[in-house]
Amino acid sequence: MKDVVGSPGTRGGLALRVSQFVCALGSLAAMGSSYGFSNYSAFCYLAFQMTLQLIWSFILICIDVHSLKTNWDLHSTGNLWKYVIGDWLLAMGTMAAASSSTGVAILLETDVNFCRVYPYLSCSRYKVSVILASMAWSFMAASAGSTFWLLVSLSE
Amino acid sequence: MKDVVGSPGTRGGLALRVSQFVCALGSLAAMGSSYGFSNYSAFCYLAFQMTLQLIWSFILICIDVHSLKTNWDLHSTGNLWKYVIGDWLLAMGTMAAASSSTGVAILLETDVNFCRVYPYLSCSRYKVSVILASMAWSFMAASAGSTFWLLVSLSE
Numbered sequence: 001m002k003d004v005v006g007s008p009g010t011r012g013g014l015a016l017r018v019s020q021f022v023c024a025l026g027s028l029a030a031m032g033s034s035y036g037f038s039n040y041s042a043f044c045y046l047a048f049q050m051t052l053q054l055i056w057s058f059i060l061i062c063i064d065v066h067s068l069k070t071n072w073d074l075h076s077t078g079n080l081w082k083y084v085i086g087d088w089l090l091a092m093g094t095m096a097a098a099s100s101s102t103g104v105a106i107l108l109e110t111d112v113n114f115c116r117v118y119p120y121l122s123c124s125r126y127k128v129s130v131i132l133a134s135m136a137w138s139f140m141a142a143s144a145g146s147t148f149w150l151l152v153s154l155s156e
Numbered sequence: 157m158k159d160v161v162g163s164p165g166t167r168g169g170l171a172l173r174v175s176q177f178v179c180a181l182g183s184l185a186a187m188g189s190s191y192g193f194s195n196y197s198a199f200c201y202l203a204f205q206m207t208l209q210l211i212w213s214f215i216l217i218c219i220d221v222h223s224l225k226t227n228w229d230l231h232s233t234g235n236l237w238k239y240v241i242g243d244w245l246l247a248m249g250t251m252a253a254a255s256s257s258t259g260v261a262i263l264l265e266t267d268v269n270f271c272r273v274y275p276y277l278s279c280s281r282y283k284v285s286v287i288l289a290s291m292a293w294s295f296m297a298a299s300a301g302s303t304f305w306l307l308v309s310l311s312e
Contacts, residue, residue: 040267042259094249099252101261103198107260111196152308 004153005095006146008083009061009067016143017064021057023136024050030129034122042100043126046133049097053136056090080151087144094140098133105130160309162302164216165223165230173220177213177230179292180206183296185284190278198256199282202289205253209292212246224257238295243300250296254289261286 006012018135037043052125060083067074105126108114115123162168184206193199216239221228230236261282264270271279 017173094257095248095251099255100262103256103259104263106197106256107263 001083004146004150006142007075007078007150009064010073011068013070013143013146014061014064016144016146017057018140019139020136020143021054021061023132023139024042024053024057025115027129027132027136028054030098030125030132034125034129035120036122040104042097042104043129046097046101048064049093050133053090053094053140073153075150077104077151077154080147083147084144084151087140087147091137091140091144094133094137098130098137101126101133108148158303160169160306162298163231163306164236164303165220165228167224169299169302170217170220170224172295173213173217174304175295176208176292176299177210177217179288179295180186180209180213183285183288183292186281186288189203190281190285192278193282194312198253198260202253202257202285205249205288206292209246209296212242231306231310233307233310236303236310238298239303240300240307243296243303247293247296247300250289250293254286254293257282257286 003010004080006016025056031043031050035078037047063074066072081118105123107119108126115121158165162172162181184194187193187199187203193203219230222228261279264277264282265279271277
Protein backbone atom coordinates (compact mmCIF):
# COMPACT_ATOMS: atom_id res chain seq x y z
CA MET A 1 0.00 0.00 0.00
CA LYS A 2 1.60 3.23 -1.24
CA ASP A 3 1.59 5.99 1.37
CA VAL A 4 0.91 9.63 0.55
CA VAL A 5 0.42 11.86 3.62
CA GLY A 6 -3.28 12.72 3.97
CA SER A 7 -4.61 10.12 1.52
CA PRO A 8 -7.64 7.93 2.41
CA GLY A 9 -7.07 5.19 4.96
CA THR A 10 -4.06 6.83 6.65
CA ARG A 11 -3.81 8.58 10.03
CA GLY A 12 -3.07 11.90 8.27
CA GLY A 13 -6.13 11.47 6.08
CA LEU A 14 -8.30 10.78 9.12
CA ALA A 15 -6.91 13.91 10.84
CA LEU A 16 -7.77 16.02 7.78
CA ARG A 17 -11.31 14.61 7.68
CA VAL A 18 -11.84 15.25 11.40
CA SER A 19 -10.56 18.84 10.95
CA GLN A 20 -13.01 19.37 8.05
CA PHE A 21 -15.84 17.98 10.14
CA VAL A 22 -15.04 20.17 13.16
CA CYS A 23 -14.62 23.35 11.08
CA ALA A 24 -17.83 22.71 9.13
CA LEU A 25 -19.71 21.99 12.36
CA GLY A 26 -18.38 25.19 13.97
CA SER A 27 -19.20 27.25 10.89
CA LEU A 28 -22.73 25.83 10.69
CA ALA A 29 -23.31 26.36 14.43
CA ALA A 30 -22.08 29.98 14.30
CA MET A 31 -24.22 30.70 11.24
CA GLY A 32 -27.29 28.86 12.51
CA SER A 33 -27.23 30.64 15.88
CA SER A 34 -26.80 34.13 14.36
CA TYR A 35 -29.75 36.45 13.99
CA GLY A 36 -31.22 37.02 10.54
CA PHE A 37 -28.74 35.02 8.47
CA SER A 38 -31.59 33.63 6.36
CA ASN A 39 -32.18 37.11 4.90
CA TYR A 40 -28.89 36.83 2.98
CA SER A 41 -28.66 34.38 0.08
CA ALA A 42 -24.89 33.98 0.44
CA PHE A 43 -25.18 32.94 4.10
CA CYS A 44 -27.98 30.45 3.28
CA TYR A 45 -25.77 28.95 0.59
CA LEU A 46 -22.90 28.71 3.11
CA ALA A 47 -25.14 26.87 5.58
CA PHE A 48 -26.28 24.46 2.84
CA GLN A 49 -22.71 23.82 1.70
CA MET A 50 -21.48 23.27 5.28
CA THR A 51 -24.26 20.70 5.77
CA LEU A 52 -23.10 18.83 2.66
CA GLN A 53 -19.51 19.04 3.90
CA LEU A 54 -20.53 17.67 7.32
CA ILE A 55 -22.27 14.65 5.80
CA TRP A 56 -19.40 13.92 3.38
CA SER A 57 -16.71 14.25 6.07
CA PHE A 58 -18.70 12.12 8.53
CA ILE A 59 -19.11 9.27 6.03
CA LEU A 60 -15.39 9.39 5.17
CA ILE A 61 -14.37 9.49 8.86
CA CYS A 62 -16.37 6.26 9.39
CA ILE A 63 -14.74 4.62 6.37
CA ASP A 64 -11.25 5.76 7.44
CA VAL A 65 -11.68 4.48 11.02
CA HIS A 66 -12.95 1.13 9.73
CA SER A 67 -10.06 0.93 7.25
CA LEU A 68 -7.46 1.71 9.96
CA LYS A 69 -8.96 -0.92 12.31
CA THR A 70 -9.23 -3.74 9.77
CA ASN A 71 -6.26 -2.79 7.53
CA TRP A 72 -8.71 -2.54 4.63
CA ASP A 73 -6.87 -1.16 1.56
CA LEU A 74 -8.75 1.85 0.13
CA HIS A 75 -6.14 2.54 -2.54
CA SER A 76 -7.69 0.92 -5.59
CA THR A 77 -7.89 3.24 -8.60
CA GLY A 78 -11.68 2.91 -8.99
CA ASN A 79 -12.21 3.82 -5.37
CA LEU A 80 -9.80 6.76 -5.46
CA TRP A 81 -11.63 8.30 -8.45
CA LYS A 82 -14.79 8.53 -6.34
CA TYR A 83 -12.86 10.29 -3.57
CA VAL A 84 -11.20 12.71 -5.97
CA ILE A 85 -14.42 13.65 -7.80
CA GLY A 86 -16.39 14.07 -4.56
CA ASP A 87 -13.62 16.06 -2.89
CA TRP A 88 -13.12 18.38 -5.86
CA LEU A 89 -16.82 19.09 -6.35
CA LEU A 90 -17.29 19.81 -2.64
CA ALA A 91 -14.08 21.86 -2.42
CA MET A 92 -15.23 24.07 -5.33
CA GLY A 93 -18.66 24.52 -3.77
CA THR A 94 -17.17 25.31 -0.36
CA MET A 95 -14.76 27.82 -1.86
CA ALA A 96 -17.57 29.57 -3.74
CA ALA A 97 -19.70 29.65 -0.56
CA ALA A 98 -16.85 30.90 1.62
CA SER A 99 -15.84 33.64 -0.87
CA SER A 100 -19.36 34.89 -1.46
CA SER A 101 -20.06 34.95 2.29
CA THR A 102 -16.77 36.78 2.88
CA GLY A 103 -17.83 39.36 0.28
CA VAL A 104 -21.20 39.83 1.98
CA ALA A 105 -19.69 39.92 5.51
CA ILE A 106 -17.18 42.60 4.46
CA LEU A 107 -19.98 44.54 2.78
CA LEU A 108 -22.13 44.49 5.92
CA GLU A 109 -19.23 45.33 8.22
CA THR A 110 -17.27 47.91 6.24
CA ASP A 111 -18.93 49.06 3.02
CA VAL A 112 -22.50 49.86 4.11
CA ASN A 113 -21.96 49.87 7.90
CA PHE A 114 -25.05 47.73 8.53
CA CYS A 115 -23.34 46.23 11.60
CA ARG A 116 -23.21 49.64 13.28
CA VAL A 117 -26.63 50.81 12.04
CA TYR A 118 -28.44 47.58 12.97
CA PRO A 119 -26.76 46.32 16.17
CA TYR A 120 -29.08 43.30 16.37
CA LEU A 121 -27.24 41.71 13.38
CA SER A 122 -24.78 39.07 14.69
CA CYS A 123 -21.85 40.33 12.62
CA SER A 124 -19.19 38.71 14.82
CA ARG A 125 -20.85 35.30 14.32
CA TYR A 126 -20.97 35.83 10.56
CA LYS A 127 -17.22 36.50 10.70
CA VAL A 128 -16.46 33.38 12.79
CA SER A 129 -18.59 31.29 10.45
CA VAL A 130 -16.83 32.61 7.34
CA ILE A 131 -13.36 32.05 8.84
CA LEU A 132 -14.22 28.46 9.88
CA ALA A 133 -15.67 27.78 6.41
CA SER A 134 -12.43 28.98 4.81
CA MET A 135 -10.47 26.69 7.15
CA ALA A 136 -12.77 23.78 6.22
CA TRP A 137 -12.05 24.60 2.57
CA SER A 138 -8.28 24.56 3.09
CA PHE A 139 -8.43 21.11 4.76
CA MET A 140 -10.69 19.92 1.95
CA ALA A 141 -8.20 21.18 -0.64
CA ALA A 142 -5.40 19.33 1.18
CA SER A 143 -7.42 16.08 1.10
CA ALA A 144 -8.34 16.54 -2.56
CA GLY A 145 -4.74 17.36 -3.50
CA SER A 146 -3.18 14.40 -1.70
CA THR A 147 -5.75 11.93 -3.06
CA PHE A 148 -5.20 13.26 -6.58
CA TRP A 149 -1.43 12.99 -6.12
CA LEU A 150 -1.81 9.37 -5.01
CA LEU A 151 -4.02 8.63 -8.02
CA VAL A 152 -1.45 10.13 -10.41
CA SER A 153 1.44 8.24 -8.77
CA LEU A 154 -0.54 4.95 -8.85
CA SER A 155 -1.41 5.26 -12.53
CA GLU A 156 2.23 5.77 -13.54
CA MET B 157 5.51 17.51 -29.47
CA LYS B 158 2.70 15.85 -27.55
CA ASP B 159 -0.70 17.44 -28.22
CA VAL B 160 -3.29 18.01 -25.53
CA VAL B 161 -6.24 20.19 -26.61
CA GLY B 162 -5.90 23.65 -25.06
CA SER B 163 -2.28 23.32 -23.92
CA PRO B 164 0.26 26.14 -24.54
CA GLY B 165 1.45 26.63 -28.10
CA THR B 166 -1.60 25.02 -29.77
CA ARG B 167 -4.48 26.67 -31.62
CA GLY B 168 -6.91 25.52 -28.92
CA GLY B 169 -4.69 27.03 -26.21
CA LEU B 170 -4.57 30.34 -28.10
CA ALA B 171 -8.37 30.32 -28.44
CA LEU B 172 -8.74 29.77 -24.68
CA ARG B 173 -6.32 32.64 -23.93
CA VAL B 174 -8.14 34.99 -26.32
CA SER B 175 -11.48 34.05 -24.68
CA GLN B 176 -10.03 34.79 -21.24
CA PHE B 177 -8.69 38.11 -22.46
CA VAL B 178 -12.01 39.15 -24.04
CA CYS B 179 -14.09 38.11 -21.00
CA ALA B 180 -11.73 39.84 -18.57
CA LEU B 181 -11.75 42.99 -20.71
CA GLY B 182 -15.55 42.98 -20.90
CA SER B 183 -15.86 42.40 -17.17
CA LEU B 184 -13.41 45.18 -16.35
CA ALA B 185 -15.12 47.57 -18.79
CA ALA B 186 -18.59 46.84 -17.36
CA MET B 187 -17.33 47.27 -13.79
CA GLY B 188 -15.22 50.34 -14.51
CA SER B 189 -18.08 52.14 -16.27
CA SER B 190 -20.64 51.37 -13.54
CA TYR B 191 -21.52 54.01 -10.98
CA GLY B 192 -20.19 53.63 -7.43
CA PHE B 193 -18.50 50.25 -7.78
CA SER B 194 -15.55 51.50 -5.70
CA ASN B 195 -17.81 51.66 -2.62
CA TYR B 196 -17.91 47.86 -2.54
CA SER B 197 -14.74 45.96 -1.58
CA ALA B 198 -15.77 42.85 -3.51
CA PHE B 199 -16.20 44.80 -6.76
CA CYS B 200 -12.82 46.52 -6.27
CA TYR B 201 -11.19 43.13 -5.78
CA LEU B 202 -12.92 41.88 -8.95
CA ALA B 203 -11.55 44.85 -10.92
CA PHE B 204 -8.03 44.21 -9.55
CA GLN B 205 -8.21 40.50 -10.35
CA MET B 206 -9.52 41.15 -13.88
CA THR B 207 -6.59 43.51 -14.47
CA LEU B 208 -4.14 40.78 -13.41
CA GLN B 209 -6.00 38.32 -15.65
CA LEU B 210 -5.80 40.73 -18.61
CA ILE B 211 -2.03 41.16 -18.24
CA TRP B 212 -1.41 37.41 -17.82
CA SER B 213 -3.61 36.45 -20.79
CA PHE B 214 -2.08 39.15 -22.99
CA ILE B 215 1.48 37.96 -22.30
CA LEU B 216 0.50 34.35 -22.99
CA ILE B 217 -1.34 35.30 -26.21
CA CYS B 218 1.87 36.95 -27.45
CA ILE B 219 3.94 33.87 -26.54
CA ASP B 220 1.40 31.52 -28.16
CA VAL B 221 1.25 33.52 -31.41
CA HIS B 222 5.06 33.62 -31.57
CA SER B 223 5.24 29.88 -30.85
CA LEU B 224 2.68 29.07 -33.59
CA LYS B 225 4.53 31.23 -36.12
CA THR B 226 8.02 29.91 -35.44
CA ASN B 227 7.10 26.35 -34.35
CA TRP B 228 8.81 27.04 -31.03
CA ASP B 229 8.18 24.09 -28.69
CA LEU B 230 6.76 25.32 -25.35
CA HIS B 231 6.33 21.83 -23.92
CA SER B 232 9.43 21.49 -21.73
CA THR B 233 8.64 20.41 -18.16
CA GLY B 234 10.33 23.44 -16.57
CA ASN B 235 8.32 25.81 -18.75
CA LEU B 236 5.02 23.99 -18.15
CA TRP B 237 5.43 24.25 -14.36
CA LYS B 238 5.46 28.05 -14.65
CA TYR B 239 2.25 27.95 -16.71
CA VAL B 240 0.53 25.59 -14.28
CA ILE B 241 1.46 27.55 -11.14
CA GLY B 242 0.51 30.91 -12.69
CA ASP B 243 -2.74 29.55 -14.09
CA TRP B 244 -3.77 27.90 -10.83
CA LEU B 245 -3.01 30.92 -8.67
CA LEU B 246 -4.88 33.23 -11.03
CA ALA B 247 -7.78 30.80 -11.41
CA MET B 248 -8.20 30.58 -7.61
CA GLY B 249 -8.06 34.37 -7.29
CA THR B 250 -10.52 34.85 -10.15
CA MET B 251 -12.91 32.29 -8.67
CA ALA B 252 -12.78 33.99 -5.25
CA ALA B 253 -13.36 37.40 -6.87
CA ALA B 254 -16.22 36.14 -9.05
CA SER B 255 -17.95 34.36 -6.14
CA SER B 256 -17.65 37.24 -3.70
CA SER B 257 -18.92 39.69 -6.33
CA THR B 258 -21.80 37.34 -7.14
CA GLY B 259 -22.67 37.25 -3.44
CA VAL B 260 -22.65 41.05 -3.24
CA ALA B 261 -24.56 41.50 -6.52
CA ILE B 262 -27.30 39.10 -5.34
CA LEU B 263 -27.39 40.90 -1.98
CA LEU B 264 -27.86 44.30 -3.64
CA GLU B 265 -30.42 43.02 -6.14
CA THR B 266 -32.52 40.64 -4.07
CA ASP B 267 -31.74 40.61 -0.35
CA VAL B 268 -31.66 44.31 0.57
CA ASN B 269 -33.32 45.72 -2.59
CA PHE B 270 -30.70 48.46 -2.96
CA CYS B 271 -31.16 48.34 -6.74
CA ARG B 272 -34.79 49.42 -6.42
CA VAL B 273 -34.20 51.89 -3.56
CA TYR B 274 -31.17 53.57 -5.19
CA PRO B 275 -31.88 53.54 -8.94
CA TYR B 276 -28.59 55.34 -9.69
CA LEU B 277 -26.66 52.12 -8.87
CA SER B 278 -25.70 50.35 -12.12
CA CYS B 279 -26.95 46.93 -11.03
CA SER B 280 -27.26 45.55 -14.56
CA ARG B 281 -23.59 46.38 -15.22
CA TYR B 282 -22.56 44.67 -11.99
CA LYS B 283 -24.42 41.59 -13.20
CA VAL B 284 -22.80 41.62 -16.66
CA SER B 285 -19.38 42.08 -15.05
CA VAL B 286 -19.89 39.17 -12.66
CA ILE B 287 -21.13 36.85 -15.44
CA LEU B 288 -18.16 37.73 -17.69
CA ALA B 289 -15.75 37.19 -14.77
CA SER B 290 -17.24 33.72 -14.18
CA MET B 291 -16.80 32.95 -17.88
CA ALA B 292 -13.18 34.15 -17.70
CA TRP B 293 -12.71 31.83 -14.74
CA SER B 294 -14.11 28.82 -16.60
CA PHE B 295 -11.75 29.41 -19.57
CA MET B 296 -8.88 29.84 -17.09
CA ALA B 297 -9.80 26.55 -15.40
CA ALA B 298 -9.83 24.83 -18.81
CA SER B 299 -6.33 26.18 -19.57
CA ALA B 300 -5.01 25.22 -16.14
CA GLY B 301 -6.53 21.73 -16.38
CA SER B 302 -5.20 20.96 -19.84
CA THR B 303 -1.68 22.24 -19.03
CA PHE B 304 -1.66 20.18 -15.84
CA TRP B 305 -2.84 17.13 -17.77
CA LEU B 306 -0.04 17.60 -20.29
CA LEU B 307 2.49 17.96 -17.46
CA VAL B 308 1.28 14.71 -15.86
CA SER B 309 1.32 12.84 -19.17
CA LEU B 310 4.84 14.15 -19.97
CA SER B 311 6.29 13.10 -16.62
CA GLU B 312 5.02 9.52 -16.96
